[in-house]
Amino acid sequence: MFTGLLDTLQRLGRAWLDFFNRLGRGNLFLLHVLAGLPGLLLRVRLLVQQIYSVGVLSLLIILVSGLFVGMVLGLQGYRTLVDYGAEESLGVMVALSLVRELGPVVTALLFAGRAGSALTAEIGLMKATEQLSGMEMMAVDPVKRVIAPRFLAGFISMPLLAAIFSAVGVYGGSLVGVNLLGVDEGAFWSQMQSAVELEKDIYNGVVKSIVFGFVVTWIAVFEGYDTVPTSEGVSRATTRTVVHSALAVLGLDFVLTALMFGEV
Amino acid sequence: MDRTRVLEIWVGLFVALGLAALFMLAMQVSNLSTLGQGNGTYTLEARFDNIGGLKVRAPVSVAGVRVGRVTGIEYDISTFEAVVELAVDEDYAEFPRDTSAQIFTAGLLGEQYVALEPGGAMEVLEPGDEIRLTQSALVLEQIIGQFLYSQASGDKEK
Structure with missing residues (x-):
């Protein structure tokens, strides 16, 4: 009975220590990656290749989901607003919810699923097949050669993808609101323009997407680099990337929203 | 060569x-294109007995055209009035001295805004000047209260 209690305590303690151990390794790893970024300027081709696989290949899912999210917002917002005779405010609702919240958050979630998991699986498999060790044998730093370009590519791609998502979403909202439901086009756009502020809404949305890009890519490359080098380990690392990224994005979103828009 | 080229x-x-x-997003969705093209603004002041639900950043309009926004609302403890600071686009300078300011509501329950009505004086308002003629916001509760009161008194007279 007493030893059982001690065992429970020990498990708790170990889980706690493991957590901080991982956190510490993640931070040291991040420093290592950041130190490798300047060297990338000499090897832009690596970066371009990674932007292609992280950014360009995510474009389709971002475009399609952005369009549909905007259209759904238009449809649902209209149902509510028309009861109060305020359907002209539809543009405001669609644009603000996209630019402030849905653009960065949904893009980050899709990005974690589409690009983050691929990054983890790729790097994890490189580790499992000892390609990373092979590079070390040849005195090539795998963090600089493999991780840094992927990290920077994710960091660059994410804000661009979020901006595309929001822009396409606003267009989708106008498609449904103006062309389908018959909201006045002038009122739709002019009310939107007078309510959405460049400094407050758009800049903050971009800041959010930059933070999310940083966090999601960091989690993805770290999970890949830190994976247990077996096929099961890679599969677990990939799952963890998606789960942890989603949790981090949603948690950070609350914190960022409270900091940016909390005082209004 | 072909593959890298396509990639790039x-x-x-x-x-x-x-x-x-x-x-x-910057040009179409946000207010960048509607606020003056990088021009400065100048400040006018207006004192109201009651500003109702007016908020900072509410629009300021003349003849229905948006010319600026409310940048500050303060309460003057000596005169018991609300002091509203209006930032007006420099493109729309030169309002006559006897311009009056009113607080209106856009629609029945919409947001409140400041409407300026130019007068006929020859001198113009300088930056920092105060608009003397003001009309307070209509507070819906007061109007309903007055209406009910007059209804009740009307009934008694019959």
Whole structure:
């Protein structure tokens, strides 16, 4: 009975220590990656290749989901607003919810699923097949050669993808609101323009997407680099990337929203 | 050569698309294009007995045209009035001295805004000047209260 209690305590303690151990390794790893970024300027081709696989290949899912999210917002917002005779405010609702919240958050979630998991699986498999060790044998730093370009590519791609998502979403909202439901086009756009502020809404949305890009890519490359080098380990690392990224994005979103828009 | 070229073209397209989206958000969606094209603003002051639900950043309009926004609302403890600071676009300078300011509501329950009504005087308002003629906001509760009161008194007279 007493030893059982001690065992429970020990498990708790170990889980706690493991957590901080991982956190510490993640931070040291991040420093290592950041130190490798300047060297990338000499090897832009690596970066371009990674932007292609992280950014360009995510474009389709971002475009399609952005369009549909905007259209759904238009449809649902209209149902509510028309009861109060305020359907002209539809543009405001669609644009603000996209630019402030849905653009960065949904893009980050899709990005974690589409690009983050691929990054983890790729790097994890490189580790499992000892390609990373092979590079070390040849005195090539795998963090600089493999991780840094992927990290920077994710960091660059994410804000661009979020901006595309929001822009396409606003267009989708106008498609449904103006062309389908018959909201006045002038009122739709002019009310939107007078309510959405460049400094407050758009800049903050971009800041959010930059933070999310940083966090999601960091989690993805770290999970890949830190994976247990077996096929099961890679599969677990990939799952963890998606789960942890989603949790981090949603948690950070609350914190960022409270900091940016909390005082209004 | 072909593969890298295609790759780089795609990446270039992606970055251009992303920047175009940001540009579209800035120009089409936000207020960048509606507020004066990088021109400065100048400040006018107006004192109201009651500003109702007026908020900072509410629009200021003349003849229905938006010319600026409310930048500050303070309470003057000596005169018991609300002091509203209006930032007006420099493009729309030179209001006559006897311009009056009123607080209106857009629609029945919409947001409140300040409407300026130019007078006929020859001198113009300088930056920092105060608008003397003001009319307070209509507070819906007061109007309903007055209406009910007059209804009740009307009934008694019958």
